[in-house]
Amino acid sequence: MAHALSLHHRLSHADAPTDSDRTERAIAQSEAVCRSKGARLTPIRRRVLEALHGVDGPLGAYDLVDLLGSQGRRMAPITIYRALDFLIEQELVHRLASRNAYIASSGTVAGxxxxxxxxxxxxxxxxxxxxxxxxxxxxxxxxxxxxxxxxxxxxxxxxxxxxxxxx
Amino acid sequence: MAHALSLHHRLSHADAPTDSDRTERAIAQSEAVCRSKGARLTPIRRRVLEALHGVDGPLGAYDLVDLLGSQGRRMAPITIYRALDFLIEQELVHRLASRNAYIASSGTVAGxxxxxxxxxxxxxxxxxxxxxxxxxxxxxxxxxxxxxxxxxxxxxxxxxxxxxxxx
DNA sequence: TTATTTATGTAGTGTTATAACCTATATGAA
DNA sequence: TTCATATAGGTTATAACACTACATAAATAA
Structure with missing residues (x-):
């Protein structure tokens, strides 16, 4: 991708509790949404969603491969894409076609x-x-x-x- | 791309003069636009634009490689991309990011x-x-x-x- | 003409996304 | 519980899309 910004610039401050709080709340809300629809927010899907909430901006699929791979066992691209497909289906994530990148739906998942x-x-x-x-x-x-x-x-x-x- | 529709389905009827007339008019208009801006609608760029006007719908870059290659010397993908960049710059073509495809601007190039x-x-x-x-x-x-x-x-x-x- | 810019040719590579097939796990019905 | 079915994920390979780098050619300006 030749990122304009390095990942590090876009990672949230680990020591600023507000960011991870926001992520946690978003995940909790997403879990509720999935439960109510009978959709399964599995560990992999959850990790992908967390990663997207944890950064300020969109991430490419291969960014996610690297990011999640660095904190555990490396997943194949197809695994990431499958998780993204699910999250997009549930409208928890948007695909930014013009950037080939993915971004967590912010805030009001309402309607x-x-x-x-x-x-x-x-x-x-x-x-x-x-x-x-x-x-x-x-x-x-x-x-x-x-x-x-x-x-x-x-x-x-x-x-x-x-x-x-x-x- | 695994096209949902084959190229043939999307090609205009060669014997229906209206289609090629439309293409010709569009090209003539595009030539005028380029002349007025001092932009050069070279033979390659013109052929790409003609191809896009000649079909009913968007084409991928590699569709263009195949289509133009079948009616003359095969061009490298980069050549097609360069032509597309030019045509998009001149607003004669739009890129449909969600489809990785390109489509000729229809009609009113006006504003x-x-x-x-x-x-x-x-x-x-x-x-x-x-x-x-x-x-x-x-x-x-x-x-x-x-x-x-x-x-x-x-x-x-x-x-x-x-x-x-x-x- | 000569210098400079713009366009194209050529080879290779980077980046994004999916196919095909198999295994494991979860869920529901008997 | 046990079995059948559906869903999720693992693995390997490849398809599809886009561009870099550098050389050559053609057009334009000086």
């Missing part, structure tokens, strides 16, 4: 809302926003066309406020 | 409008729509966030009207 990701070309930051206006407008167009949407993810690339005017 | 692609999981059809409402709503959100957008392409996957209720 099947349309979310947009603002992906910065400069710093690589990914900003997940849930705009009811955009969601509604898009849904209206889809209704007009007779489309039944599956993906409700919009990926928009450009430059974030901090990275304006830079090359 | 840098936000376009949305409705990609059908069932039949693979790609429907390009230019909704001013969606465009405006998205731009408003981006302004609020201080984002300066580059990609103005929204990819939405789901099922088209014809493919509802199927599996």
């Amino acid at each position: 099947a809302r349309t979310t947009a990701f603002l992906i910065c070309d400069g710093c690589g930051d990914v900003n997940e926003i849930a705009s009811p206006d955009v969601a509604e407008t898009v849904l209206k167009v889809l209704r007009d066309q007779g489309y039944q949407p599956r993906t409700k993810v919009l990926e928009i690339t450009g430059r974030c406020a901090r990275c304006q005017d830079v090359h | 840098a409008r936000t376009t949305a692609f409705l990609i059908c999981d069932g039949c693979g059809d790609v429907n390009e729509i230019a909704s001013p409402d969606v465009a405006e709503t998205v731009l408003k959100v981006l302004r609020d966030q201080g984002y300066q957008p580059r990609t103005k392409v929204l990819e939405i996957t789901g099922r088209c009207a014809r493919c509802q209720d199927v599996h």
